[in-house]
Amino acid sequence: MFATRQSDLRNSIRFPLHLRVTLKTAAGEYRAETTDISAGGISFAIDNPIEVGSHVEFAIEMPSEVSGGRHVVSVMCVGRVVRCREEVSGQTIAVVIDGYHFKRL
Amino acid sequence: MVTTSNGSKGGNQRGRSKAKGTHATREAPADVSARAGLPPLRIILADSEAIFRVGMSRIFAQWEDLEVVAQTETLPQTLQAVATTAADVILFEVGLAPSPADAVSDIAARALPGANLVVVTQRAGEQETVDYLRRGVRGILARAVSPELLVRCVRKVAAGETWLDKQGVNWVIEAYRAQALQGTAPQQQLRLSDKEMMIIGGVTQGMKNKEIACEVGTTEQVVKNYLRKIYDKLHVADRLELALYSMHHRLLDGYSFPPFDNSPEETGPILEEAANPSALVPGPRAVPEETDSEKHDKRELA
Numbered sequence A: 001m002f003a004t005r006q007s008d009l010r011n012s013i014r015f016p017l018h019l020r021v022t023l024k025t026a027a028g029e030y031r032a033e034t035t036d037i038s039a040g041g042i043s044f045a046i047d048n049p050i051e052v053g054s055h056v057e058f059a060i061e062m063p064s065e066v067s068g069g070r071h072v073v074s075v076m077c078v079g080r081v082v083r084c085r086e087e088v089s090g091q092t093i094a095v096v097i098d099g100y101h102f103k104r105l
Numbered sequence B: 001m002v003t004t005s006n007g008s009k010g011g012n013q014r015g016r017s018k019a020k021g022t023h024a025t026r027e028a029p030a031d032v033s034a035r036a037g038l039p040p041l042r043i044i045l046a047d048s049e050a051i052f053r054v055g056m057s058r059i060f061a062q063w064e065d066l067e068v069v070a071q072t073e074t075l076p077q078t079l080q081a082v083a084t085t086a087a088d089v090i091l092f093e094v095g096l097a098p099s100p101a102d103a104v105s106d107i108a109a110r111a112l113p114g115a116n117l118v119v120v121t122q123r124a125g126e127q128e129t130v131d132y133l134r135r136g137v138r139g140i141l142a143r144a145v146s147p148e149l150l151v152r153c154v155r156k157v158a159a160g161e162t163w164l165d166k167q168g169v170n171w172v173i174e175a176y177r178a179q180a181l182q183g184t185a186p187q188q189q190l191r192l193s194d195k196e197m198m199i200i201g202g203v204t205q206g207m208k209n210k211e212i213a214c215e216v217g218t219t220e221q222v223v224k225n226y227l228r229k230i231y232d233k234l235h236v237a238d239r240l241e242l243a244l245y246s247m248h249h250r251l252l253d254g255y256s257f258p259p260f261d262n263s264p265e266e267t268g269p270i271l272e273e274a275a276n277p278s279a280l281v282p283g284p285r286a287v288p289e290e291t292d293s294e295k296h297d298k299r300e301l302a
Helices: B013-020 B030-035 B050-061 B075-084 B100-110 B126-134 B147-158 B166-184 B194-204 B209-216 B220-234 B239-248 B292-297
Strands: A020-025 A028-038 A041-046 A055-062 A073-087 A090-104 B041-046 B066-072 B089-093 B116-121 B137-142
Touching: A020 A041, A028 B239, A041 A073, A055 A090, A073 B239, A090 B239, B041 B050, B041 B075, B041 B147, B050 B066, B050 B147, B066 B075, B066 B147, B075 B089, B075 B100, B089 B100, B089 B147, B100 B116, B100 B126, B116 B147, B126 B137, B126 B166, B137 B147, B194 B209, B194 B220, B194 B239, B209 B220, B220 B239
Parallel strands: B041 B066, B041 B089, B089 B116, B116 B137
Antiparallel strands: A020 A028, A020 A055, A028 A041, A041 A090, A055 A073, A073 A090
């Protein structure tokens, strides 16, 4: 639901953080950098489109220098693609976060 | 019961009405003429009272651009219906759930793509209105709404607009304005104690409450209490939002942490665990040692 619109509601505060994300889909694995992120979802740009509505697993990397620790922390997430828009820079993808947990690497 | 347009109990009032000839269907008004040639808007009616479901069905049956595809009278039925029946609009009456806000989140999470949720309520106050909108609701409708406004609401919401009365709009604008101020000026007014900073540091380093409690030298319950206080102070909802807030505002810059035992608790490639979806879904296997508070934080997993 709301798949195409929920992210527009900006339920959570969006932070313009550029964090590395590794995304796993049925079509393959992608690496990207977030253009913005909230507790509700992320957006990023990649070359290939991803089907809207598809379920994805992804890891958001939180670098140690900003998380305040000595180790990289990853947030392991499951979610759904809610938007895939073709733009000059490639495909802008928006994914909602349905579940997550922290993982220290 | 869940009734659908294909089921024996038939939710397609429009089709039935036509067949019986009891109602003449009406063409959509000019403002929705752009939908000409498109399939009807699909509506799921979730209402605890049959009389309201019947009444609304009959109203929608009069319009050829509207179609009731399912009707439900309990929350479990509603959750099932929204997950299995494609709809453009879900009309959810709050009396159907003991905790309407939580129900709204559940429906929003389970509904098929493209659905827009409208809450039907006797009256929504400021807090409820803002909360519903934050949880993904696209419209709030008074139970005593006129048939004309009901139909208009469905069309507007299906077209991607938000349906709120003027007071509701003002409440939402105020809430977002306040939120924006909190988001952009975080440290002007808030004061965080050393212990709170330590706990934030533990969260951003991926520690569980129990681990933070060990490091800080207190109990898990105390950490939970601190976290709740921190969430309130920073106006964040959970651990992830706290971590993002902390990173964005560089909350921990220059803060000297005690020597946390920050050795990795898990090893392997980032997506090794993600390769097994069951490891990411709720349940004892996923995070056996997590606390109630952490479960709550992972509200999306619940």
